[in-house]
Amino acid sequence: MQTVSLFDAKTHLSRIVEDLLSGKEDRVVIARRGKPVVLVTPAKGVETSRRVGLAKGRFDIPDDIDGPNPTVAALFEGGGVQ
Numbered sequence: 513m514q515t516v517s518l519f520d521a522k523t524h525l526s527r528i529v530e531d532l533l534s535g536k537e538d539r540v541v542i543a544r545r546g547k548p549v550v551l552v553t554p555a556k557g558v559e560t561s562r563r564v565g566l567a568k569g570r571f572d573i574p575d576d577i578d579g580p581n582p583t584v585a586a587l588f589e590g591g592g593v594q
Contacts, residue, residue, distance in 0.1 A: 515541040515548065528552070 514537050521528060521542045531537040532554040542550040 513537070513539050513541060515543055518542055518544045518549075 514531075516524070516528065521540075528537075528540050532540065532552065538553070540552045541548045542552060
């Protein structure tokens with residue numbers, strides 16, 4: 513268990529979170545003026561790495577999504593929207 517000051521926790525939050533997620537630390541105590549005030553632990557049972565398929569079923573993708581689009585082409589060519 514690691515103890516850090518509130519200032520260090522704010523400054524190094526990304527590192528603290530990474531240490532917790534990687535298992536390097538099982539908990540971190542945040543102290544204010546030398547007194548422990550918060551215990552930080554990794555969330556259990558929450559999948560944090562799944563991103564693919566996050567919005568599956570929430571909207572429809574048209575079959576011609578990769579087809580030519582004159583409006584987008586005009587924007588890329590600097591012609592503005594027609």
